Amino acid sequence: MVFKFSTIYLTEDVDVSTLFSPPTSPSSSSTACLPLGKSFTRAIAVAGRAAGGAFTAPVNRASWWRPKKSSGDINLQPLRPQGLCAEKLEEELEKVKDQLDKVLEELRSARTQKSQQVGDRFTETNRSRKELELKMIEAAEMLRTFRQERELLQIGLDNALQKAEENFKQSLKIGEGGWGSVYRGFLRHTPVAIKIMKFPSMQGLQEFQREVNVLSKLRHPNLITLIGACPEPCTLVYEYSPNGSLEDWLRNSNRAKQLPWRARIRIATELCSVLAFLHSCKPHSIVHGDVKPGNILLDRHLVSKLSDFGICRLLPWGEQSSNNNTVVYPTDPKGTFGYMDPEFLVTRELTTKFDVYSFGIILLELLTRRPTLGIAKEVRRAVSAGTLEDILDPLAGEWPYMVAKELTDLALRCCEMSRRNRPDLQSDVWTVLQSIGASVDKPRLPNTHERYR
Known part of the structure; x- marks a missing residue:
């Protein structure tokens, strides 16, 4: 069998079909070759160009070739022997295998560490769960005990009240x-x-x-x-408040002598404190609605205690009036005439300024001990005429004029007819009273404390 072998230049396009065409006639450019076997007829591939092509000969029973650049045509150089390539490949495979083994070892270590962490967390969770279960059991037992004790106390209180009511005397x-x-x-x-x-x-x-x-x-x-x-x-x-109410002390001349001006300032400060506390309660502001001397009790140290919350109201913070930012509550008139907000009597809108007006009237009573009805007008006339000292209560002792004047101005502001013009207890009134309290001596308690009978 005779094949025609042509010289192949990688810079030219090659027609593969011509390689397999039978020779027409012998020529000087052809070379007679011995048959190489059937496998040679199965695969011959030529590709590439001078810039970066590669020549690939038949895979089976053939040598490997690579293009090599030169000053002239590209010559095909034989690669290293197949044995050296195999050794190098084995070395590369060994390196890859070592790297894979290292990665696998790291993965195993990470998995072991993660499993240990999960196990520790699981153990900790179980321990916490058991502790929580024990605490819940203890809390439930404590709650049952408290309920039993409360029931016993309620029964005892009911019995004591019933017994006390049966033995009440005039x-x-x-x-x-x-x-x-x-x-x-x-x-x-x-x-x-x-x-x-x-x-x-x-x-x-x-x-x-x-x-x-x-x-x-x-x-x-x-x-x-x-x-x-x-x-x-x-x-x-x-x-129990053994000294009765503030009304008893202001209406009784003998007791009024035992209530000096320093103690009266302290009582006014305490009343301002508790009213500001009620107005700032959340989520509902509390308006007492019936602040008067009769509802201000005095303990054995003449510390004031506000009482009687029967007509108090809880003001919802969400409801706003149409003409200002004051929270209002529409309701019927309740309270004691003389201490009631005059604007409330017209609008029927209850606000925290209701208690501010009542506080102003009480402060004027502490200063002058005059009758409630018309007291604000009487004091305003005295201030305008410059005769404030003439209406101050002499039983309280010698009032410092500047202190009395400042308290009077504060009380008249609280008694303004329009609630818009009245000061805020927490930000305005409390600040003034604290300043006055710091400027005078510490209030001295009376020498005797009569019990309220």
Whole structure:
């Protein structure tokens, strides 16, 4: 068998079909070759160009060739022997294998470490869960114990109240009104004030429930403490205030002598503090609605305690009036005439400025001890005429004129007819009272403390 072998230049396009065409006639450019076997006829591929082509000879039973650039034509150079390539390939494979082994070892180590961490967390979670279960069991047991004790205390309180009511005497009565009577008694050897309420209508029952709801949730040094309540009959048990009410001290000349001007300033400051506390309660501001000397009790140290929350109101913060930013609550007029906000009587809109007006009237009473009705007009006339000293209460001692003048101006601002012009208790009134308190000596308590009978 004779094949025609042509010289191939890589810079030219090659027609592969001509390589397999049979020779037409022998020539000087052809070369006779011996047959190389059937595999040679199966695969011959030529590709590439001078810039970067590659010559590929038959894979089976053939040598490897690569193009090599030269100054002239590109000559085909034989590659290294196949044995050297195999050794190099084995070395590369060994390196790759080592790298894979290293990666696998790192993965195994990371998996082991992760498993250990998960196991530790699982153990910690189980321990925390068991501790939490134990705490929940203890809390449930404690709650059951507290409920049992509360029931026993309630039963004991009901029995004590019932026994106290049965033994009430007229000599123990310390107050009476349309809502009921107040008696002095003892609860577990502790003196208390027991208020037995009579309800001619559902309104009285609502006032009872409102007072219990408010006083049971609030704590303030100048707020009366509610010790207990009994629904049947409707009875409230308060801490006992042995010195009665501020009204008793202002209406009684003998007692008024024992209430000097320093103590009166302190009482006004305490009243401002508790009212500011009520107005700043969240989520509902609390308006007392009936601030007057009769509802300001005095303990054995003449510390004031605000009481009687039967007609108080909780103002929702979301409701705004149309003409200002003051929270309002539409309701019917309630309270004590003379201490009621005059604008409220017209608009029926209850605001925190209602209590500000009442505070101003009480402050004028502490200064002058004059009758409530018309007191603001009388004091304004005296200030305009320059005769303020003439209307100050002489039983309080010698008032420092500048202190009395500053307190009078503050009280008259609180008594403005329009609530817009009244100061804020927390930001304005409290600041003035604190400044006055710092400028005078510490209030001295009276030498004697009469018990309220």
